[in-house]
Amino acid sequence: MKKVLLLCLLLFGGWATAQTIGAAEYFIDGPDPGVGNGTALTINANSGSVVQEFTIPTTGLGEGFHSLYVRTQISGGSWSLYDRSVFYIAAVSEITQNIANAEYFFDQDPGLGNGTALALTGNTGTLTQAFAIPTTGLTEGLHSLYIRTQNTEGNWSLYDRALFYIAEFADENSPIDAAEYFFDGPDPGVGNGTALTLDENTGALTQSFALPTDGLAAGSHTVYIRVRTETGVWSLYDSASFTVDPTAIDNSVTVTDNVLTANFEATGAQYQWLDCGNANTILPGETNRSFTATQSGRYAVQITFNGQTVLSNCIAATVDNTNDDDSDGIENDTDNCPNTPNPDQTDSDNDGIGDVCDTDADNDGVPDMEDLCPNTPEGVTVDFDGCPVFSLPASNFSVQTIGESCIGNFDGEIGITAETELNYTATLSSGASSESFDFSRELIFQDLQAGSYTLCITVDNAPDYEQCFEVVITAPESITVSSKTDLGGKSVTLALAGSRNYTIQVNAQIYQTTEDEVTLPLDKIENRITVLGERGCQGQFEQMIVLTDQLLAYPNPVVQDALTVYLGSPEEFRSVEASIYSLNGTLVLQQEFAVQQGYLQLDLNPLPQGTYIVSVYHHTQLFNQKILKR
């Protein structure tokens, strides 16, 4: 340790003015070496008075009290008397020094440094550390652990003490390796009863015994049973009363293959079958006198009658399992888990696969071993990990089309209605072109031409969802009309096709219809019928119907149209010869004409305006009519 003494001095050069302090010296303890012979101190420049701090080594001084003597000298002049100050030297323990050692002992202090050493980790004077300290040799019971530590200077702490208790661990898995019983008493003392042989166990056991009662007189008795652990610890006994009764219930059992039947039968008797091979557990529901085993094993019956209860011996039963691979009593062809025993056939999700072998409990198509979401509700769409993905019912979207009004009009429409309001994007594609629009409930694509389209709908924040539709915008058809005239009834029946509705004009009367067949009255000899479809571009049907059984030529006058000659019967198909004469008798035209449904047509366009005579020879009759050509 470096030892120094800090000293602060107030030095005066005396009362003479302008005299400076020129030197100073000190000595420790003494004797006084004489003025000028002490250890010199260097004085700062001054004008006769100075306050100055010095560091004075104390090396070599022992612990204890010492005196420091200091005196000064006027420059080139006299020395002062010394001043003396007492100081004390002692070792100072540094608080940051390490904890260097530790030791422990049990119960009795062996003295400092005589305990069992503990290895410490590095530290700078403060330490928290855990130890595993052996207790070998300590007896069972309460003990005290004492620990103390030592710093690098060799100083020991006072010890700290903690109580602990030593006893053997109670091991619940320690086998129960012995049992004994005695009847009535007195208690022969533990270990002195009649021994019972126990099955192997790991600290818990249920076992049945048949205890001989030879020598017990008729009447009430008590049986006492206790057990012992492998470590030799006996239990307290348990006891139960019974009666030796000459009229006791027969507890024997008859077995045929896998059917066991209690031989005792009486009205009011209660039976309960037990599974001896499964810790004598009660077989739920098996409360009849006979019991059909579904698995080979050993079984017993407990019979209660008139306040008595008897227990049969455990009886072996064998079950033929040739068509029951898992031996659960359910034949393979009706077993919902043919390779896994499940006699209760529990099938919670009613999927035809028993719970114990159902590898897809939520029926989402992803096996449970791979299913990250094994409890997905029924019907929910899932991804490859078996977890729900966004979906909408197939009926969520209603798509309607409106065909083009006329080819080339570009006025077709596709309308979308969503049942669930969400942020949708609909993309309509045809060939290389497409267009997209956002909507939440309804959307109409307009100005579409006839053709096939693909309509796909996506939903915001559901990147894996898309539903597409193939949509066709149709072009309108041309109307087709056929007519059938009822001369007697003076009506015409029109068969209509090509449009959703029709406008029919008969002479001056106008009719609207959406029917594909309609019968209309004819009120004139010559009836002009015109039929139009929904749109003008669907074409027009025109027909003149003549209600007569006489020959008739029309129209008259004729302008540019052909002249139609009705022969008086729609049944007429034979060709006829027709001639046209000018008024002066000159033959202008003579020709054989084909007849269709009683009509033939003559083209008068080549003829100049004027008046002519049309002459038709039909059925040996000659028909003449004057016609005005304009």
Next chain:
Amino acid sequence: MKKKLLFLTSLLIGMALANAQNVITVDNSPGSAAQFSDLQSAISQAQDGDIIYIHPSEVNYGAIDVNKPLSLIGFAHSSAEKETMIDDIFLRNNASNTTIRGIHVTDLISTDGNTTTLQNIVVENCLIDNGIYFEDAGIEGLVFRGNVVRRIGSTTNFALTNNYSDALITNNIITDDVNVKFFQSTTVKNNIFLGADAFTPVFNVNDESGNLEVQNCIFFYNRSSSPDPNDPGVVFSNCLSFNLSSGPVVALQGTGNLDNIDPLFVEDNDNSTFQPLSDDFQLLDNSLAKAAGVNGEDLGLFDNSGFVFNNFGFSNGIPTVNIQAISTSVAPGENLNVIINTSNQ
């Protein structure tokens, strides 16, 4: 024998009985066949170090004096089927090295009138309705664990009734208070104070000479006011407090405490009374009391120290046997068929 000690914690481990000891059976139920029907007579006849099995009975065995080192083993204190009841146990002079387990003490355990300080007394798996008191010469060396007790020591004449030292008080349910005189040699750790004293559940008689450190304990109240477990001379380390009712528990004085945090028992979040057939004071996995102890152990009764608290008070390390089924009537000479189930707990 496997032995292990962890420093910085007091490790409590189970105990076994020496094979050389005699086992004496006592049963006062009518018609029983035990070696003794009167417990005091069995004690009188017993040799030092003997084990007395006190079988369960509907009849209380009454008040007994223990004046020699014995192990008194009952069946259980709160089993649904049966229990062993003793009214008072007076540990007299010469009762050092006595063990009491699996007994419902319907009144108290006491050292009243002794002139000799008893050594090494073990009380575990007991239900003590009134309390255990250390009058006169008292006890030096006490293991008190796995019990359900109203009171340890007394606040009445506390300088005279708490004469116990070198004591481990661990893994107990305490329904009123613990009173400590020699706090430097007393460990109070991993207990549950269940509906205990609202204001002085732990009392340090010598509070002027230092602090008793209470570790890893749970203070579980159901009071409409604000309980205050703090008291001069008592500090709490890594303890938890909770009040089921409206008033918050005053913050525990000490370090590492969890104030007003529900410990989340597996069962008994409904009240603060001991109901052995339904309560389960183990901690749920998400309890903040898990691994919150001074050495990383759980708070409360179950600290993984090797000793396991059980509600019913089955004697630790003693197997149990039950006759599950029996033929109540057999023909002469016919076998008596019985089914037993037995457990090493």
